[in-house]
Amino acid sequence: MITSITVYCSSSNLAPREYFAAAADLGRELARLNIGLVFGGGRVGLMGCIADAVIEQGGTVRGIIPRFLEEREAAHYGLSELHVVETMHERKMKLAEWGDAYLVLPGGFGTLDELIEVITWKHLGHHRKPIILLNINGFWNPLLLFFNRIAEQRMITEEHGTYYSICNTVQEVLEVLQSLNQ
Secondary structure, three states: OOOOOEEEOOOOOOOHHHHHHHHHHHHHHHHHHHOOOEEEOOOOHHHHHHHHHHHHHHEEEEEEHHHHHHOOEEOOOOOOOOEOOOOOHHHHHHHHHHEEEEEEEOOOHHHHHHHHHHHHHHHHHOOOOOOOEEEEHHOOOHHHHHHHHHHHHHOHHHHHOOOOOEEOOOHHHHHHHHHEEE
């Protein structure tokens, strides 16, 4: 049962508008489905957008932000809970622990780091949580091709594709979430 979901996504305000629209739609739908949001604690970029949408619909939002990013990522003080931690490692650990599933929207190096970490942990048997990639406009396609390439080179197993679900639309994400909650 998915009662909370950790969302990894961009803190950039320069992301394409359709990514912001998708983040807002997802936030509203998470609140409607009574699925709490766990995220990086910033009020900027897609992070802030999805958090604001959940809050506007009366949903629960837990943020985790390291002290040194409190100003840089503009910590979101309007959350149900905001946890200020000392290190990125502590933030990533809490993000990984507190969600029942992971949803990965477009993002940069930090998002990529978080995605690779939860996939690696799943591969190693550290968790069995669902991982969902929102592949808006094929954003993740180059990475997925790279995964296939390293599987062809036998650096990872062919089963890597079973570790995550790829959704091209918000509606597909909602269908996956609803199937997980049946």
